[in-house]
Amino acid sequence: MxxxxxxxxxxxxxxxxxxxxxxxxxxxxxxxxQKRAFTFKSYPIPQCKLEDVHPCFTQSQLGPNPSSAVYFIGGEGVEASLTDRETWVVAALSKFSNRIFEFGTCSGKTSHIMAMNAPNGAQVSTLTIHPSQFEQLSFDANDDSVHKTIAKKEAKFDFFYYSDLPTSEKIEQIFSDSKKLNETKLKGVFDLILIDGAHTKSYVESDSKKAFGMLKKGGVILWHDYKPEAPDVFSYLNNLAQEVPLHHISDTDFVIYKNKQ
Ligand SMILES: C[S@@+](CC[C@H](N)C(=O)[O-])C[C@H]1O[C@@H](n2cnc3c(N)ncnc32)[C@H](O)[C@@H]1O
Missing domain, CATH: 1.20.5 (Single alpha-helices involved in coiled-coils or other helix-helix interfaces)
Known part of the structure; x- marks a missing residue:
């Protein structure tokens, strides 16, 4: 050579x-x-496109449909919140929801965005554990220990993004451990439920069971953090998908259930 x-x-x-x-x-x-982990593996729950989430996402000739326009604030610097694409999904669904429930408020930025986009007269109920109560969280022995610590660490808010803003009039703040939420009076009430509280097995299971009872006919449940890094959420949803139709929304960590009855 x-x-x-x-x-x-x-x-x-x-x-x-x-x-x-x-x-x-x-x-x-x-x-x-995008706050998402890099992986070559495909996830067990089948994916769906945004246009399968709601007709407002149906693409027009030139791109996104004008009816998917939302009031929006980007996620830069916000603790434990949604990506911008996830925020778009939640905001757009909120436009068609009169009663919204969120498990896990954190900074309250998502609650604010849901309230900004929801119709006049709508109500967003958001539940979180009060900082003074985080020691009362009742984890099970086989709950993922990393996410036990995260749930406690994030229980530090009693002043929220929306607190001094007009959206506070649309928002009901509930301070409670989600396992103690008495949902019996909330049967079939909500159009949109976001499950984003403690990411451990016993909590995601308890929050989800309550959410199914609280969902209105035609309503939607969204779970956040469907990814291997939240192993209890990931495995709970993979098992649940064997019983109920669930879809993983493309390029997000959301799983969606639509109550079509
Ligand atoms: C991932 S953050 C929620 C993020 C929020 N949904 C957003 O989009 O900005 C989880 C929140 O759930 C709260 N939380 C954790 N465990 C809880 C429990 N058992 N009951 C109620 N809230 C809980 C945490 O304190 C934290 O505020």
């Missing part, structure tokens, strides 16, 4: 490695920004 060929092979290899390195770096940065 001539010296010239040898050196040009070395240079082209170096260039290929550099190109691969920068592509991978960019991809990982993008996934981090």
């Amino acid at each position: 001539s010296d010239e060929l040898f050196y040009s092979l070395i240079i082209s290899n170096i260039i290929s490695v550099l190109v691969l390195y920068f592509c991978a770096k960019r991809l990982l940065k993008y996934r981090r920004r």
Whole structure:
């Protein structure tokens, strides 16, 4: 092999490695920004597109349908919140929901966005554990320990994003451990329920059972954090999908259930 060929092979290899390195770096940065983990594995729950979530997402000739327009605030710097695409989904569904329930308020940014987009006269009820009560959380022995700690760490809000804003008039703040929520008077009331409280097995199971009872005919349940990094949510939903029709909304960590009865 001539010296010239040898050196040009070395240079082209170096260039290929550099190109691969920068592509991978960019991809990982993008996934981090989306707050989603990088994985090649497909998830067990079948995916659906945004247009299957609600007709307002049906694409027009030039892109997103004008009826999917929402009041929106980006997620930069907000603790434990949704990605911008997830926020778009929640905000758009809120436009068609008179009664909304959220398990897990955190900063209250999502509650504010739901209230901004919901029709006049709508109510958003959002439930969270009060900072003074976090020691009362009643985990089961086999609840994921990482998410036990996270649930306690996030129980620090008693002033919320919406607190000083006009949307507070549409928002009912409930302070309670979600296992203690008495849902018997809330049967069949809600058009939209977001499950985003403690991400441990016993809690996601309890919150989901309550949510199914609280859902109105034609209503929608969204679960956040359907991903292997939230193993209890991931496995609970994978098992549930064997019994009820669930879909994983593409490029989000949302799973959706539509009550079509
Ligand atoms: C992931 S954050 C919610 C994020 C919020 N939905 C948003 O989009 O900005 C979870 C919240 O649920 C609360 N939480 C955790 N366990 C709870 C429980 N057992 N009962 C009520 N709230 C709980 C946490 O304190 C935290 O505020």
